[in-house]
Amino acid sequence: MNNKPQARIRGIGSYLPQKILSNSDLEKLVDTTNEWIVTRTGMNERRIATKEECTSHMGAYAARAALEKAQVTAADIDMILVATMSPDYLCPNTAGLIQTQIGATRAAALDIQAACTGFLYGLSIAKALVESGTYKNVLVIASEKMSSFIDYTDRNTCVLFGDGASAAVVSDSGKGWFVDTVRLGADGELADLVIIPAGGARHPASQETVEKREHFFRMSGKEVFKHAVRRMEMAAKECLDATGLAADDIRWLVPHQANLRIIDAIAKQMNIPDEKVYKTVHKYGNTSASSVAIALDELLQEQQLNHDDHLLLVAFGGGLTWGAALLTQT
Ligand code: ACO
Numbered sequence: 252m253n254n255k256p257q258a259r260i261r262g263i264g265s266y267l268p269q270k271i272l273s274n275s276d277l278e279k280l281v282d283t284t285n286e287w288i289v290t291r292t293g294m295n296e297r298r299i300a301t302k303e304e305c306t307s308h309m310g311a312y313a314a315r316a317a318l319e320k321a322q323v324t325a326a327d328i329d330m331i332l333v334a335t336m337s338p339d340y341l342c343p344n345t346a347g348l349i350q351t352q353i354g355a356t357r358a359a360a361l362d363i364q365a366a367c368t369g370f371l372y373g374l375s376i377a378k379a380l381v382e383s384g385t386y387k388n389v390l391v392i393a394s395e396k397m398s399s400f401i402d403y404t405d406r407n408t409c410v411l412f413g414d415g416a417s418a419a420v421v422s423d424s425g426k427g428w429f430v431d432t433v434r435l436g437a438d439g440e441l442a443d444l445v446i447i448p449a450g451g452a453r454h455p456a457s458q459e460t461v462e463k464r465e466h467f468f469r470m471s472g473k474e475v476f477k478h479a480v481r482r483m484e485m486a487a488k489e490c491l492d493a494t495g496l497a498a499d500d501i502r503w504l505v506p507h508q509a510n511l512r513i514i515d516a517i518a519k520q521m522n523i524p525d526e527k528v529y530k531t532v533h534k535y536g537n538t539s540a541s542s543v544a545i546a547l548d549e550l551l552q553e554q555q556l557n558h559d560d561h562l563l564l565v566a567f568g569g570g571l572t573w574g575a576a577l578l579t580q581t
């Protein structure tokens with residue numbers, strides 16, 4: 252008899268700050284137009300955290316919501332994994348800050364940096380920890396305060412990003428969504444395409460780096476776009492091959508919400524019709540690591556799904572990193 256535990260997402264939660272930054276607000280900050288933003292990205296607005304609201308606070312709100320849905324207490328959590336590229340501090344880690352905010356006193360705490368693919372990297376590690384029998388309950392949190400690293404004088408990036416958080420309780424028992432497979436990839440040769448050049452050990456913060464605005468996020472959007480479509484499609488196909496499923500078997504595709512044109516291109520390449528593709532990009536923009544599970548949380552609240560339904564999650568981000576995950580309702 253096979254007694255190996257099977258990892259499942261037992262509860263999902265998310266948090267979006269109240270403040271809305273609309274396209275017309277951005278028209279007042281940089282040389283852009285609502286028409287350009289809508290046609291090139293599909294975004295109408297995004298959420299921005301207050302000064303006091305940090306990555307750890309948003310992560311803790313999402314974590315509490317996920318714990319409530321999972322009917323698991325903070326004291327039951329063995330490990331907290333936080334995916335973020337906008338941590339409260341370089342040190343200490345954000346996972347530890349959230350551990351104390353939610354009272355998960357038994358939990359170990361680790362941050363993961365895989366930019367927009369962070370949630371899927373976290374899910375993969377959680378699956379391995381649960382299925383190896385190491386832990387019973389792993390809390391995977393993705394939280395981003397991108398607005399702290401965005402240059403609101405740079406029209407190439409400032410229109411794209413928003414703040415927000417999501418969380419999932421991954422357990423060895425209970426009802427939810429089996430994590431059937433997670434496929435991940437990376438290409439460090441292309442690290443320069445998405446970068447915050449200064450503030451790390453290679454270029455520590457100095458007056459010069461601040462004057463050159465090198466502590467802000469930079470992206471070569473057009474190059475990233477090409478890789479995003481190709482890599483997410485590849486990871487998604489690997490997931491389908493690993494589980495013996497076809498694209499037709501997928502009830503919903505839940506993609507990273509970086510750009511409506513990227514989402515449409517992946518769906519088209521995979522022959523997944525638009526009505527099976529879940530989108531939040533118009534209202535939240537790109538919330539980096541948080542985006543996939545924010546979308547997943549909203550999907551599960553809005554739609555009635557059935558036993559054995561399959562969901563395909565795909566993501567892509569700086570690193571470069573990419574990944575896909577196949578979930579099946581228990
Ligand atoms: N308003 C008006 N014009 C603009 C704006 C703006 N906000 N931003 C750029 N432009 C201009 C550019 O300057 C350029 O002008 P030029 O032709 O005179 O030089 C023109 O618009 C076209 O620029 P492109 O870069 O060709 O525009 P594109 O159609 O590629 O769209 C975008 C840009 C939206 C960034 C797109 O490339 C994209 O979405 N890329 C992928 C982003 C992504 O996937 N990110 C995920 C990783 S992020 C992470 O990991 C955190």
